[in-house]
Amino acid sequence: MKFFTRVSMLTLILVASVSTLTAFASPARRSPVVEVVEKVGPSVVNIRTEQIVRRRSSPFFGFGDSLFDDFFRGFGETRVYKTQSLGSGVLIDPKGYVLTNAHVIEQASKIFVALDGEQKEREATLVGADEQLDIAVIRVAGEGPFLAIEMARSDDLILGETVVAIGNPLGLGNSVTTGVVSSPHRRVPMGEGFVGHFIQTDALINPGNSGGPLLNIDGDLIGINTAIASQAQGIGFSIPIDMAKRVVNDLITFGQARIPYLGIMPGNVNQALVRSRGVGGVLVTEVEDGSPATVAGIEIADVILSIDGMTVESPREMRQLLGSYTPDSEIELEILRGVEVLKRSVPLQPLPDQYGLLYSSRVFGLEVADGLEGVLISRVVPDSYAEKARIRVGDRISEIAGQETATVAAYEDVMVRHLGEIPLSFLVIRDNRGYYISLP
CATH class of the missing domain: 2.40.10.10 (Trypsin-like serine proteases)
Structure with missing residues (x-):
């Protein structure tokens, strides 16, 4: 007992000595980096997540024959595994909102946060995530206020700072x-x-x-x-x-990022333009009446070169970059018209009601309705891409671009998140058989 008492006393003396040394450290050692860490460090948190994984094991696993494993896996026992992952985050609001990466909390069944100076973890809940941007917001449970820092700006960064x-x-x-x-x-x-x-x-x-x-x-x-x-x-x-x-x-407000409306149909530029300029762009193949693009004076055959100074070289990249804006944002487009480079300010707007369904009909020729087993084709527009692909009324759309579409609402949500993506892959179910069809 005396031994442990002496060890404890020695530990206290050492801790006190370290604290004293830190407190009286040379001013020259208190670099700007040290001051940054002292200022922001208490707002940085550890994030631990738990995921539940269910796997069906093969009764022949371990016999060295993958054919047996694959065939009999469907007859095996379902096993439940609990896995964990670790990441970091930063408090951005005294109410307990934490900003982190979406992949840190992906498929988490439980989220735990370790705060600076606290011995016990707190539970947290997912508020919203944007997988495309890899951004998520979680909220720490329990009483605050929490020591948070404000989001600054990144458009004035200096090369080499x-x-x-x-x-x-x-x-x-x-x-x-x-x-x-x-x-x-x-x-x-x-x-x-x-x-x-x-x-x-x-x-x-x-x-x-x-x-x-x-x-x-x-x-x-x-x-x-x-x-x-x-x-x-x-x-x-x-x-x-x-x-x-x-x-x-x-x-924080909606649980997901709203998709802004520009009102153009993007396309790929020809390789001659790419070779002549050294970079690509996005060809405007259609401008919708009354859209923000129309108001800003965007025309068919314009080539969009950049958004707020950020180069775009494909319709997918443009859609991805637009997804980082909200419907109340204003963007500056740099466009090529003939040989002249122009700049246009465009105030974005919310998507019109049922825009994804209208887009599906206009671009692919597919109109859908909820059915007993999922989303069914209710109409195929004559002479459309869907008709040419021999899609029929009554067929079921199970997936778009690998994402499940169990309801019309889910179908529309997936559709608007892939605006301008051509070709687009559809999983069509007919007579209990599945067919992957790319349109157009």
Whole structure:
């Protein structure tokens, strides 16, 4: 007992000594980075999630024959597994709202948050997420107020300025890395035609630090760190805070980001233009009457080169970038008309009612209705892409672009999130057989 008492006393003396040394550290050691960490560190949280995974095992598993495994897996026992993942986040509101990456809380059945200075985790709930932007907002349970920081801006970043990345990957304390801005705006191919728009730094970002804040030397929140695959070492990517904060209010209010309405049909430019300019763009193939594009003077055959200075080179990239804006935003389009480069300010609007269903009919020739087993084709527009693909009235649409469409509401939601994406893949069910059909 005396031994443990002596050890305890020694521990207290050591802790007191360390605290005293920290308090009386040389002023020269209190660098701007130290001040940033002291200012923002208490607002950085650890996020731990639990996911429930159900798998049906094969009774022949382990016999070394994958054919047996595959065939008999459907007859095996369903097993339930509980998996965990870790990430970081940052408090952005005294009410307990935390900004993080969508992939950090993806498919989570439970979310737990470890706050600075608290020994016990708190539960949290998902408020809203935007998988395309990889942004999510969760809310910490329990009494506040919580020590939060404000979202600043990322449109004034200086090439080479110092940045600080903070995370809390294990819930044991903050992890800090520093670097400089290598590119204030970097286009990064993400696969399947998607392109991410990031702040590129040389601050190391580990997977457990995903969702943590990127800060300038004044301690301003300028980005959300994300651990994405990269071939090169020593490169970090962060989601610009300007993109994140445009949709945060929507996530808190509506649980998802509202889709803005521009009112054009985008298409691919010809390769001759790409070769002559060195970059592509998005061809305007149709302008809808009364749309924001019409009001702004956008014309058929215009080529959209950029949105707010961010280059767009395909309809998918344009749709993805527009998705980072809300219907009350105003954007500046740079367009090519003939040989002249013009700029047009466009106030975006909310999508018209049932726009996804109207789009489905006008572009693909499909009109749908709710049925007993899901979404059924109620009409095929004559001479449409759907008719040419031999889709029939009574066929069932089970998926669009790999996303389930169990109801007309879900069908419309998926449709509006793929506006301008051509070709688009449909899973058509007829006589209990499924067919993947790309339109057009």
